[in-house]
Amino acid sequence: MPIEMSSRRSRITDEEINELISKLQSLLPESRRRSTSRASASKLLKETCSYIRSLHREVDDLSDRLSDLMSTMDSNSPQAEIIRSILRS
C-alpha cells in the first residue's frame, strides 16, 4: 500500500479509501490528472500538494491585482452602489 495506514484501518474499507482517492483526483485540473492516471496514491498526493501550492500563489497574485485595481476604482460609482445595496439586504 502506497499510503502508510494507521491502526484505524480496520474501520475503513479499501473501497472507501479508493473512493476518497478518486474524489481527490477528480478535483485536480485536467493537465495534472493526466500524469497521475495510472499512478500510485503517493503520486496523487504529490500532485495535490503541488496544486495546493499553486492555488496559494494564485491567491497572492489575485490579491496584488485587486489591490492595484482598488487604487483606481471609484467607490462612488453606480456599480459600487448597486453591489453595496445587494450586500445590505
Next chain:
Amino acid sequence: MESKSSDENCNNPNSELHPSKLMMASHFLRALFRIQHTTTDSSFAGRSRKIRRAAYASMAYSVGTKRSWSSALLRKLRSRSRLRSPNPRRAKYAALPGKPRVARPQQREMDQAQVLRELVPGGTSMDDCRLLEETTDFVRCLSTQVRLMQAVVDSVSI
C-alpha cells in the same frame, strides 16, 4: 453511506448558487469594500495583504466549524489578529497557509502524506483517511475562492 456530507460544504458542481458559495462571495465583497474605505495603511502592499487575508477569512467563515481545516484556519486568523497590534513580529508564528516559513530542499524524501498535512490547515493532527476527506473539501473551497477572486478582477477590469 455518509460520504454525501462532504458535498454540502463547498462546491457542489451541480449548483451554481450553492449557499456557501454565495456566503463566500458576500463576505469577500464586503471585506473588499471595507478595505477600500480604510485610511490606515493604504499602501499597495498593505492592501494586498488585507485582501489576501480576506480571501482566507471568507473561505473559513463560510464553512465555519463544519470542517477541521476551516476551524483550524479560523483559529489561525484569530490568533494572527490578536498578535498583530502588540507585537507585529510574532505574527510570523501564525503564518497564513500560503506563506512558506522555511525552505524545504528535502521534500522528495519526505512522506507525501506528511507534506500534505502541513499544507492543509489542521492537517498535522489527522489520520490518513481524515486527511483525504479534509483535503478534498479544502481544495474545493480554495479553488472556488480563486475563481471568485478572478471573477471580481474580471468584472472590475475593462
